Amino acid sequence: MEQREESTPAAGLLIAALAAATAFGVWLHGARPGLYGAFEGERDWSLLYADLPCMLIGLPALTLAVWTLTRGALRRRLGRGARGLASGTVAVVVLLALAWACLAWLGARVDWVSPQ
Template sequence: MENRREAIRGVAGCVVAAAGGATGMLTWAPYGRRGIFGGFEGESEWNVLWLGLPVMTLGGIAAAITLLALVRGKWRRALGAAVVLTALAGFGVAFDVLEGPPLACGPGC
């Protein structure tokens, strides 16, 4: 009976992590479309793909793991996942991974 309970917890953890990763990808999609398929004078910003997609996907997974650990009462695991999430957010801000191409300037600039 205990093995079955652990298996169910493991599957639930995998489902939550996959949902977090999918949420991160869906959150990234508008930035990816803007950065890769258009922009000022047709320039593409590939950093949005090479840096933004992994950061957003891993961030979604880390957020899901943090939430799952908090729900289960595993405070140390939640703190560790929150530290990873904070590091990913810091990396994203430092390298401006969702910046995209420069926007077209209006008249008078």
Template sequence: MENRGEAVRGIVGCLAAIVGGVVGLLAWAPYGRHGIFGGFEGESEWNVLWLGLPVMVLGGITAGIALFALLRGKWRSALGAAALLAGLAALGLAFDVLAGPPLCGPGC
């Protein structure tokens, strides 16, 4: 019977990671639409795709795993996932991965 419980926990953990990845993808979508398909004068910002998409999806997966670990009471695993999430956030901020193309300012 314990093997069945482990299997259920494993499936729920995988579902948490999948849902987190989908949420990360959905959160990235508005930035991707504006960054890839161009803004001012059709200029595209490919960093939104090459850096922003992986950071957002991996961040969503990590957040799902951290939440699942917290709900199970696995504090060390949750802290490790939270540290990874903080590292991904720092990477995203350092490289400005969700910056879209430059917009025309007031002097245009």
């Protein structure tokens, strides 16, 4: 019977917190022109009530899902240290890719609402 690793909940919490902070930073950077009213003072409040919650919930959820799937796939193939390093690296790469996709989405969305 395999013992449960004690560092798994702490690592998951750290990944979720890092993903939520990244999501908020990306949203703040990408949504700023739409919130301040770039075109004739028009503000897009849906950036606040639709896009922000989607990013604050979606990025951590997807990053944790990929991290969990990677740990499960590598459970019998690698040792504890190598498995943690590999799953952490995959989680960071996925988080960066999702942050880039969210920034591209916000850029296109803000340009559509308030072209300059």
